[in-house]
Amino acid sequence: xxxxxxxxxxxxxxxxxxxxxxxxxxxxxxxxxxxxxxxxxxxxxxxxxxxxxxxxxxxxxxxxxxxxxxxxxxxxxxxxxxxxxxxxxxxxxxxxxxxxxxxxxxxxxxxxxxxxxxxxxxxxxxxxxxxxxxxxxxxxxxxxxxxxxxxxxxxxxxxxxxxxxxxxxxxxxxxxxxxxxxxxxxxxxxxxxxxxxxxxxxxxxxxxxxxxxxxxxxxxxxxxxxxxxxxxxxxxxxxxxxxxxxxxxxxxxxxxxxxxxxxxxxx
Amino acid sequence: xxxxxxxxxxxxxxxxxxxxxxxxxxxxxxxxxxxxxxxxxxxxxxxxxxxxxxxxxxxxxxxxxxxxxxxxxxxxxxxxxxxxxxxxxxxxxxxxxxxxxxxxxxxxxxxxxxxxxxxxxxxxxxxxxxxxxxxxxxxxxxxxxxxxxxxxxxxxxxxxxxxxxxxxxxxxxxxxxxxxxxxxxxxxxxxxxxxxxxxxxxxxxxxxxxxxxxxxxxxxxxxxxxxxxxxxxxxxxxxxxxxxxxxxxxxxxxxxxxxxxxxxxxxxxxxxxxxxxxxxxxxxxxxxxxxxxxxxxxxxxxxxxxxxxxxxx
Numbered sequence: 372x373x374x375x376x377x378x379x380x381x382x383x384x385x386x387x388x389x390x391x392x393x394x395x396x397x398x399x400x401x402x403x404x405x406x407x408x409x410x411x412x413x414x415x416x417x418x419x420x421x422x423x424x425x426x427x428x429x430x431x432x433x434x435x436x437x438x439x440x441x442x443x444x445x446x447x448x449x450x451x452x453x454x455x456x457x458x459x460x461x462x463x464x465x466x467x468x469x470x471x472x473x474x475x476x477x478x479x480x481x482x483x484x485x486x487x488x489x490x491x492x493x494x495x496x497x498x499x500x501x502x503x504x505x506x507x508x509x510x511x512x513x514x515x516x517x518x519x520x521x522x523x524x525x526x527x528x529x530x531x532x533x534x535x536x537x538x539x540x541x542x543x544x545x546x547x548x549x550x551x552x553x554x555x556x557x558x559x560x561x562x563x564x565x566x567x568x569x570x571x572x573x574x575x576x577x578x579x580x581x582x583x584x585x586x587x588x589x590x591x592x593x594x595x596x597x598x599x600x601x602x603x604x605x606x607x608x609x610x611x612x613x614x615x616x617x618x619x620x621x622x623x624x625x626x627x628x629x630x631x632x633x634x635x636x637x638x
Numbered sequence: 639x640x641x642x643x644x645x646x647x648x649x650x651x652x653x654x655x656x657x658x659x660x661x662x663x664x665x666x667x668x669x670x671x672x673x674x675x676x677x678x679x680x681x682x683x684x685x686x687x688x689x690x691x692x693x694x695x696x697x698x699x700x701x702x703x704x705x706x707x708x709x710x711x712x713x714x715x716x717x718x719x720x721x722x723x724x725x726x727x728x729x730x731x732x733x734x735x736x737x738x739x740x741x742x743x744x745x746x747x748x749x750x751x752x753x754x755x756x757x758x759x760x761x762x763x764x765x766x767x768x769x770x771x772x773x774x775x776x777x778x779x780x781x782x783x784x785x786x787x788x789x790x791x792x793x794x795x796x797x798x799x800x801x802x803x804x805x806x807x808x809x810x811x812x813x814x815x816x817x818x819x820x821x822x823x824x825x826x827x828x829x830x831x832x833x834x835x836x837x838x839x840x841x842x843x844x845x846x847x848x849x850x851x852x853x854x855x856x857x858x859x860x861x862x863x864x865x866x867x868x869x870x871x872x873x874x875x876x877x878x879x880x881x882x883x884x885x886x887x888x889x890x891x892x893x894x895x896x897x898x899x900x901x902x903x904x905x906x907x908x909x910x911x912x913x914x915x916x917x918x919x920x921x922x923x924x925x926x927x928x929x930x931x932x933x934x935x936x937x938x939x940x941x942x943x944x945x946x947x948x949x950x951x
Contacts, residue, residue, distance in 0.1 A: 428846065452849030459847060465704055465839040466894035476840070479833050480849030532848070 376440070377536050377568035378402040378425055383434035385424050393432065394420045395592045404535065407562040407569045409579035412589030413613055418572045419460065421589070422538055425570075426455055438536070452480035455536040456529030458522070460544075464513055470524050471509040474499055477531030499530035503557060519550025526557060537561060540572045551575070555582045580604055580625045588612060601626050640891055644905050648686070651912040655682035658916055660923035681809035685915040685929075686908035687817045688806070688870045689880050691825070693907020694900050695863040695870075696881025697888065698828045701835040701896060702859045703765040709882035710867035713772035713860075716878075717779030718748025719871035724783050724798045728790050737801070738813075738872035745868035748775050753860065763856040804875035804930030806915050813873045820869050824862035825904070831859050832896035839894065877930045879937030880907050880914075886944055910936075 380400040386393045395417045402408055410418050423429045424436055427443030436443040439454060446454075456477070477499065478492040500506040503523045508516065516524065522542050529537055539558060543551040559582050561567045573579050579586055580600040588595040588603050590612040596603040604626040609617045616631040656668065656678050663671045695710045702708075710716075722744020726737050755771035756763050787798050834855040837845035846852050870877070888902040914932040921927060 426847070428843070448846050448851050449849040452847060455847070457844075457847035459841075459844050462840045462844040463704070465701075465706075466889065468894060472893070472895065476837060476848055479837060482833065484830060528848075 374403040374405055374566075375535075376401065376403055377406075377438070378570065379435070379437045379440075380421075380425060381435040383421075383424050383436050384432045385420055385429055386432050387420075393592050395424060397434070398587075398589070398592075398594045399434075400425075400587055400597065402536070402568045402570060404566045404568055405562050407559055407571070407582060407584050409583035409586045410570065410572045410589065411574075411576055411579055411586055412595075415591075416589040416612075417592040418589055419540060420592070422457070422540060422570070422572065426451060426457065426538070449480050452532055452534075454534055455538065456532040456534035457538045458525045458529050458540060458542055460540045462525075468513050469509075470505065470511050470513060470516070471496060471500070473513055473524065474509075474528045474531050477528040480532060495533060496531050499527040502530055502561075503527040504553075517550075519546050519553065522546065522550070522554060523557065526554070530561070534567070536568045536570065538570045538572075541574065542571070543573065543575060543578075551578065558582070576604065576609070577627045580627060581623070604628060640902075644902060644909070648905050648909045648912075651909045651916070652682050652686065655685065655912050655916045658920050660919065676811070677809075680811045680814050681806055681915065682912055683814050684809040684817065684873060685806050685912045687814070687821060688874045688877065688908075689884075689911025689914075690904035690908035691817075691821055691866040691870045692877065692881040692911070693884035693888075693903040694825065694828060695866040696907075697885035697896070697899055697903040698831070698835060698859050698863045699881075700885055701839055702856060702863070703769055704839065704841075705765070705769060706886070707882075708769070709879075710863065710870075711776070711876065711878060711881070712769065713864065714748045714752045714775035714779065715745045715772075715864060715867045716871065716876045717776035717783070718751075719745035719868065720802050720876060721779040721783045721786075722747070723801050723875070724786050724790075727794050727798045727801070728786050730794075738808075741875070742868050742872040744779075745864070745871050748779060749861075749864040749868065751775050753864075756860075763853065763860060765856070768860070800928055801875045802930075803928030804877035804933075805918070805926070805928045806874050807926060808873070817869060817873060821866065824865045827858055827862040828866075829897075829900055831855050831862075832900055835859065835896040836894065875928070875930065877911065877933055879930075879933045879941070880911055883937045883941050883944070884910055886941070890944070 378400065380398060382397050382399055383395060384393050384397055385395045398421060410421060412418055424431060425443060427446055430444055438446060474496050475488065478488065478495060481492065482488065500509055503526050505520060505523050505527055508520060543554050555578050558569050558571060562569045571583065583600060585598055586600050586603050587597045588608060595612055596608055606617060606619050609628055617628050618631060620627045620629055656674055659678055661673055663673055668674055692710055699708045699710060700706055719741040722740040723737055726740035752768065752771045752775050756768035787795055790798065834850040837848045837850040838855065842852050884907040885903050888899055888906050892898045892902045914936060915929045918927040918929040918932045
């Protein structure tokens with residue numbers, strides 16, 4: 372392994388203030404440059420909490436979380452934003468904005484307090500727009516975009532940060548097949564061609580199985596399994612975690628999970 | 639081009655404020671007139687600074703509390719300031735310095751109270767709680783103010799009422815000096831937070847992941863905007879609508895990047911209040927209207943018009 376270790380979580384635990392149980396318990400994950408890892412699990416299994424812990428938004432209860440060798444909690448927001456780009460689950464658009472301006476927000480961590488936007492910042496914005504195939508939308512208003520275009524613009528903003536780690540938190544929720552595939556292909560391409568470490572949180576087990584190098588399956592804050600999709604996504608594990616009967620069909624050497632109808636398919 | 643237009647508007651507003659007035663001053667005498675030098679000029683400058691402070695504070699607060707309806711007085715500051723001033727009037731504490739000081743102290747007390755309530759879990763400033771706390775503190779202060787006014791004598795009542803609607807008739811070079819010394823620091827703090835305010839419009843977590851130190855920015859912007867408002871109230875009473883309409887008009891022209899928006903809101907607010915004050919002086923001369931009435935009479939229709947244009951889109 373000569374690729375740089377980007378994100379290293381070792382036995383991390385976190386409990387929300389006042390909660391009775393850990394939201395995340397003894398979870399480990401190692402992400403190197405060029406890796407594409409997916410985090411899977413039911414709603415409330417701790418996927419988003421994992422991101423918060425990994426990026427130092429909340430303090431650890433136990434374990435070690437390191438980003439580029441430095442503890443996650445010791446990065447200032449500004450420093451962190453130069454190495455990690457995050458497309459969060461939700462965000463607001465309080466004021467109307469054009470696509471190019473919203474992608475320019477990704478350059479803010481690189482700008483000095485009183486300094487103006489430099490030519491290299493504009494170049495980075497243009498590169499990011501082109502990389503995500505949204506350059507033709509640059510002058511459109513955000514609210515006129517389709518769901519898939521909007522998500523690609525947000526990925527472009529994260530790329531404008533010129534990060535080494537890209538975190539995507541359920542980026543394809545409510546997207547149709549084409550836009551979903553475009554986003555997974557984009558993320559995979561960024562890992563392969565640009566050497567980004569990509570951490571993708573998703574409910575799409577089958578796409579995760581096909582695109583990701585490794586997957587982490589979470590349930591109630593604990594890691595059920597971590598490894599290559601074929602080893603993690605077994606029938607037993609999936610049924611236990613998602614509490615629904617399934618069958619596994621391999622497709623191009625990757626496991627594909629098919630949920631069963633409760634009566635008819637059982638025959 | 640936009641800046642040129644705004645600059646021209648500001649220059650015209652200041653020129654009108656100096657040329658127009660109940661007493662006619664000949665063009666040739668403008669430079670040497672005592673009326674211009676000791677009354678109109680300081681008053682025009684003070685109106686410009688106060689309007690600018692209110693406009694910029696409003697623009698920053700709208701981004702901070704993530705509510706386009708926010709204005710400097712939504713957060714209870716006017717209530718506190720009004721209470722302080724009316725208390726001073728009722729207690730017959732005379733002197734040109736007492737009233738502004740009492741208003742300033744009242745505004746600061748309201749700010750401290752709202753800030754304390756708005757702090758959730760010891761450190762985080764929650765914008766939603768902040769608005770609720772502001773409305774509650776403002777309503778309480780308003781009730782106490784009304785109680786005091788209803789018990790006051792007729793002459794005191796008139797004074798208090800005029801003050802509550804704002805006015806710059808007490809303008810002097812001293813007041814200009816005080817504002818000039820006091821205002822640059824909070825203005826600088828707001829300008830330094832401009833890019834973080836752009837990010838905050840996306841929401842707390844996205845802003846953090848784009849490098850904003852969310853908690854620190856919120857605390858700074860709240861305190862700086864409140865201090866600006868308190869100073870404005872101290873020298874001019876409660877002048878409504880400038881901090882609400884001006885940021886919206888400037889957003890329509892400049893977009894939402896606060897590095898350009900905040901200075902534009904300052905110049906725009908200054909221009910509006912200078913014009914409004916000129917109208918207040920001239921419209922019913924030799925008497926004078928509280929300037930807050932003029933800003934409301936101009937502001938409400940303009941605001942309604944803007945709202946219609948946006949919702950039609």
